[in-house]
Amino acid sequence: MTATALERAERRKAWAFALPALLWTGFFFLVPFAYMAAISLWTRQGREIVATWTLDNYIAFFEKAHLFKGLVVSLEITAIVTVISIVLAYPLAWIIAERVPKTWQRFALIMAILPFWTSYVVRSYSWLLVLSKGGVVNQALLWLGVIAEPLELSANRTGTVIGFVHFFVMLLTLTIYANLIQLSPNYRRAAADLGANAFQTFWHVVLPLTLPGVMVGAFLTFVLCIGDYITPQILGGNNELVLPQVIMLQLGRRADFPMAAAMSLVLMAIVTLAYIACARWLKMERT
Amino acid sequence: MMNKTVSGGLRRRTLLATATAIALSPVAAQAQDELNALVWCDHTDPALVEPFEKANNVKVNLKEYEGTGAAISIIEQSRPGDWDVLVIDAVDVPRAIDMDILGEMPADKLPLNDLFPEVRMDATTTKDGKVYAVTEKFGYNTISYDKTKVDPADMDDLSVIWSEKYKGRIALYDYYLPMVGLTGVGIGKKTADLKQDDLPAIKEKLFEMKKVARQVSDVVASQTALATGEVDIVVGGGEWLTAGLSAEKPNLDWTIPKQGALRWAQSIGVFKDSEKQDLALKFVQYIVSPEGQARLATSSCYWAMPANAKAGAHLTDLQKAALRWDKQPEYLKNSQLYPVADSDMDAAMQDVWTEMLQQ
Numbered sequence: 001m002t003a004t005a006l007e008r009a010e011r012r013k014a015w016a017f018a019l020p021a022l023l024w025t026g027f028f029f030l031v032p033f034a035y036m037a038a039i040s041l042w043t044r045q046g047r048e049i050v051a052t053w054t055l056d057n058y059i060a061f062f063e064k065a066h067l068f069k070g071l072v073v074s075l076e077i078t079a080i081v082t083v084i085s086i087v088l089a090y091p092l093a094w095i096i097a098e099r100v101p102k103t104w105q106r107f108a109l110i111m112a113i114l115p116f117w118t119s120y121v122v123r124s125y126s127w128l129l130v131l132s133k134g135g136v137v138n139q140a141l142l143w144l145g146v147i148a149e150p151l152e153l154s155a156n157r158t159g160t161v162i163g164f165v166h167f168f169v170m171l172l173t174l175t176i177y178a179n180l181i182q183l184s185p186n187y188r189r190a191a192a193d194l195g196a197n198a199f200q201t202f203w204h205v206v207l208p209l210t211l212p213g214v215m216v217g218a219f220l221t222f223v224l225c226i227g228d229y230i231t232p233q234i235l236g237g238n239n240e241l242v243l244p245q246v247i248m249l250q251l252g253r254r255a256d257f258p259m260a261a262a263m264s265l266v267l268m269a270i271v272t273l274a275y276i277a278c279a280r281w282l283k284m285e286r287t
Numbered sequence: 288m289m290n291k292t293v294s295g296g297l298r299r300r301t302l303l304a305t306a307t308a309i310a311l312s313p314v315a316a317q318a319q320d321e322l323n324a325l326v327w328c329d330h331t332d333p334a335l336v337e338p339f340e341k342a343n344n345v346k347v348n349l350k351e352y353e354g355t356g357a358a359i360s361i362i363e364q365s366r367p368g369d370w371d372v373l374v375i376d377a378v379d380v381p382r383a384i385d386m387d388i389l390g391e392m393p394a395d396k397l398p399l400n401d402l403f404p405e406v407r408m409d410a411t412t413t414k415d416g417k418v419y420a421v422t423e424k425f426g427y428n429t430i431s432y433d434k435t436k437v438d439p440a441d442m443d444d445l446s447v448i449w450s451e452k453y454k455g456r457i458a459l460y461d462y463y464l465p466m467v468g469l470t471g472v473g474i475g476k477k478t479a480d481l482k483q484d485d486l487p488a489i490k491e492k493l494f495e496m497k498k499v500a501r502q503v504s505d506v507v508a509s510q511t512a513l514a515t516g517e518v519d520i521v522v523g524g525g526e527w528l529t530a531g532l533s534a535e536k537p538n539l540d541w542t543i544p545k546q547g548a549l550r551w552a553q554s555i556g557v558f559k560d561s562e563k564q565d566l567a568l569k570f571v572q573y574i575v576s577p578e579g580q581a582r583l584a585t586s587s588c589y590w591a592m593p594a595n596a597k598a599g600a601h602l603t604d605l606q607k608a609a610l611r612w613d614k615q616p617e618y619l620k621n622s623q624l625y626p627v628a629d630s631d632m633d634a635a636m637q638d639v640w641t642e643m644l645q646q
Contacts, residue, residue, distance in 0.1 A: 155517075
């Protein structure tokens with residue numbers, strides 16, 4: 001067999017192995033995606049869905065302030081949650097990786113991922129019990145005399161952010177921890193040899209080298225946070241709607257599938273942009 | 288060993304013969320019948336359905352749904368004959384009749400004359416003199432409150448829902464249709480006459496309501512918030528929100544303010560394509576009978592007034608007090624039906640509601 005024939009056989013084998021994955025992606029992602037993209041160009045006229053080809057739904061989304069505000073609120077909440085989660089998760093991951101004895105690290109990680117074991121609906125309702133006017137936090141603060149009136153910690157953006165942060169701190173802790181334990185101690189030793197103190201070593205050596213872990217965690221946080229509507233629904237008190245909630249209104253109340261599809265594609269475009277930015281940054285880091 | 292084998296074989300043959308006899312017997316031929324009903328959650332209470340099942344040796348399969356749109360979606364995805372009984376919002380019965388999914392029911396076999404006259408709703412439940420549905424339960428979208436925390440006298444005036452007096456202590460029921468209607472009633476507009484031109488004034492009031500409200504929430508969240516003291520008033524609530532809790536939470540109450548309230552009603556009918564017309568009709572007859580009505584009115588999912596006035600004989604004094612039985616003549620007079628909107632008006636109302644949510 002010639003080298004070219006061998007190459008061809010290898011290529012065929014590679015395609016054969018890749019085929020199931022390609023079919024899977026085709027049937028369960030590309031086809032539904034194309035269908036959704038087509039529906040987003042249809043319109044709901046009266047109680048009927050009419051297969052027109054128009055950008056009316058996209059125009060309406062950007063023109064109607066109460067719809068577009070959903071996107072703004074989503075981006076604001078996602079940005080706040082991502083920043084707070086990073087600020088809290090980094091020290092936690094560092095403590096687990098650097099200060100907790102090796103034998104206890106596994107236990108510490110299990111503790112960190114424990115919240116993942118419950119459904120986020122249950123978790124959000126639990127937070128409602130903690131944050132409500134008669135909840136644990138307010139009752140404790142009232143009892144201690146720190147406050148005279150219960151704080152408004154739920155049915156607003158504060159409640160939504162707390163619910164999200166609790167979940168995403170755990171996620172970020174895992175990605176940052178994975179990065180920290182891979183870091184060779186030689187980097188720190190070298191920095192120390194060169195006269196750097198602990199803070200300088202962290203700031204100039206450890207932090208830059210663990211930024212990929214932070215970035216991956218931040219991206220996951222961004223994607224999961226911007227697409228969630230359960231937590232804002234339960235903890236936000238419907239006092240402002242995030243984009244997924246507005247999409248759900250189109251589906252549940254108006255049966256306006258074309259508008260919901262258009263808004264979903266806008267959301268998807270934003271996630272794609274975030275992915276491209278993240279991927280480019282990681283690529284730049286490697287080069 | 289041989290004995291064991293022979294006796295084992297005998298036992299097997301005896302068992303087989305018995306099983307065959309049972310399978311071929313008339314008793315087996317009369318296998319338990321089944322009825323498929325598409326219902327609201329109040330029909331899923333075993334205390335309501337079991338007496339019918341036992342009396343008729345039938346298994347009632349209940350599929351719960353929320354909102355007529357969801358029901359229509361389920362029906363469209365089903366085959367004709369899959370469903371036997373439909374419970375539907377009374378105002379949507381004409382829609383179901385136009386879709387040709389409901390069958391005619393014999394008026395002389397239904398206690399139509401025993402219904403409260405205001406909730407018979409012949410205009411929606413009948414067409415060309417034929418009865419397609421019968422009202423089974425009704426209630427109000429009005430004000431529920433904690434009488435130990437607010438002045439009950441304040442609740443007699445709808446304007447309290449946009450005043451500053453109870454700022455941060457109010458939950459708004461998250462359903463645009465009754466809330467737009469109720470707000471309209473609050474500023475003196477009849478729900479039957481609501482037009483798009485009325486919406487700016489209603490929107491203004493809704494925005495004011497949002498400013499003083501703590502939350503806008505669904506049934507469960509509103510009820511929880513009121514029961515746990517998160518809020519003291521639920522606008523859009525009514526007996527369906529608080530009456531069921533009357534035993535454990537006697538501090539919760541509801542009323543109809545002087546301006547009036549909105550009245551909702553649910554109806555029950557038989558699917559035109561049901562293959563069990565007689566059994567389905569029997570189920571409807573049971574539900575609208577005084578006994579069935581009392582059970583439906585106090586169903587574990589939510590309480591509300593039975594449409595059949597004779598159900599009172601089967602309710603306790605405490606249950607009647609929680610439902611405000613004695614005040615019904617006054618309440619019925621001072622309440623209006625939900626706005627009946629065409630698709631444009633419906634879309635406009637939803638836009639107004641979403642704008643309010645985003646304030």
